[in-house]
Amino acid sequence: MLTATINALPRLLNRAPFHYAWVIVGVLALVQMVALSVNFASGVLVEPLTDENGDFGFSASGVGLSFTLFFLSGALLSPIVGWMGERYGPRNMMIVGAAGYCGVMMLVAFVDAPWELWLSFGVLRGAVQAIFMVPLMAAVSGWFRHRLGLATGVLWAAAGVGPAVMAPVLINLVEGFDWQSTFIYFGLAAGAFILLLTLVFRSKPADMGISAYGTQESDREESGLSQEQERARAKVFNQHVRRTKAFWNLPAIHGLGCAGHGIILLFVAPFAISKGLTFTQAALILSILSLVSIPSRMLTPIIAERYGTKTIMATCLMIQGLTVIILFFSTELWHFWLFAVLFGIGFGGEWTGYLVINRQYYGNGPIGSVYGWQMSGAQMGHAFVSYVAGLMLDLTGSYTMLFVLSAAMSIGGALVTISL
Secondary structure, three states: OHHHHHHHHHHHHOOOOOOHHHHHHHHHHHHHHHHOHHHHHHHHHHHHHHOOOOOOOOOHHHHHHHHHHHHHHHHHHHHHHHHHHHHHOHHHHHHHHHHHHHHHHHHHHOOOOHHHHHHHHHHHHHHHHHHHHOHHHHHHHHHEOOOHHHHHHHHHHHHOHHHHHHHHHHHHHHHHOOHHHHHHHHHHHHHHHHHHHOOOOOOOHHHHOOOOEOOOOOOOOOOOOOHHHHHHHHHHHHHHHOOOHHHHHHHHHHHHHHHHHHHHHHHHHHHHHHOOOOHHHHHHHHHHHHHHHHHHHHHHHHHHHHHOOHHHHHHHHHHHHHHHHHHHHOOOHHHHHHHHHHHHHHHHHHOOOHHHHHHHHHOOOOOHHHHHHHHHHHHHHHHHHHHHHHHHHHHHOOOHHHHHHHHHHHHHHHHHHHOO
C-alpha cells in the first residue's frame, strides 16, 4: 500500500500543467538550499571554533585545515561520483547523500579535538558535498533540450536562499543553545528532508516514460538506449572530450574563481568582528552577499545561453576581484554592507553557468564525469586558499595579504577566460 502511494506521487505530479522537468528543478533547488547552506555559511563558524575563551580554542590554521580537507576531499571525489552518477543513477546517489549528510552532521556535533574536526567537518563532509554538487546537478542537463539556462538560473537562485538564511541562524543557534544541539537537530532534519525529496526525484525523463523538456522531432533521442548502450556512449564521449582544450581550461577557471570567493566566504566574518562588528552583524554580511547573488545566479545562465558564456563569466570574475579592494578601507558597518552588495553581484555569476557552458561545448552528451572534473578544479581552488589563508593569518596576524590573494585569483580567472 505504501509503495503504491509513493509510486503514485510522481505520476500525479506528471499530470500538472507543466513539464516534469520543472519538478526536478524544484526538488534540486530544495536539496541545494539545505545541502549548501552550511557550506556557504560556514565562515560564521570560524570565530566560535577559534575563540580562545570558547569551547574549542582551535588555531586559525587548524580550522583552515578542516576546510582544506573538505575541499580536497570534494576535489578528489567529484570525478568519481560523477562517474557513479552515470553508472548508478543520480537518484540512488541522492539517497546515499541524504544518509551521509545526516551522519556527518552527527559527527560534527560531537567534535572535541582538531583531528575530529578535520575528519568530520573536513573529509567526510567534502565527500557528501560532492554527491550533491556533481551527479545531481549534472542530471538537470538531461531533463532539458531547451531552456537549460533558465532552469539552471532558477536552480542556483533558489539555492542562494539557503546560505542567506543559515548564516545568522547558525550563529544564533550556536550562541543561544550550543554546538552539539545545533548540529544534531540540523543533521536529522536535513537528512530526513532530502530523503523525502527522493520520492519525487527521477534520474532522467525515460524513468517517467517522457521526453526531455523542449524535445523536437529534429532532436536526437537517446531515451531508447539500453543501460549497456548508455554506458558505452558515456565511455566514448568521455574519451573524446578529454582531447579538447575546454576540458582542461574550464576546471582551471573554476578553480581560480572559487579560490577568489573562498577566502571571502571564510574570512570576511572574522575580519569584520576584528573591526568591532558583532557576531550577528558579521553574519549579516554573508546573508546580504548571498541574497544579492541571487539575481546574478539567475541571470548569468540565461544570458550565457543566449549570448555566449565568455564575456559574462569574465565580467563577473573581474567584479568579484576588484570589489575586494573595498575591504582594505572598511571600518564601519555600512562599508561591509556595501562590499557585500557589490561582491555578491560578481560572486553569484562567476560559477553558475557551467551547465550551460557544457551544453554549448558538448551538446547533449552525458556530462556527469566532465562536470565532476570541473567541480574538482573548483574544490582544488578552495582547498588551496583555505589552508594557505589560515596559515598566512597565523603567521602575520593580518587579513591584508589574504584579500590581496583573493583579488589576484579572481582577476586571474577573468584573464584566463578572456584568452579562451
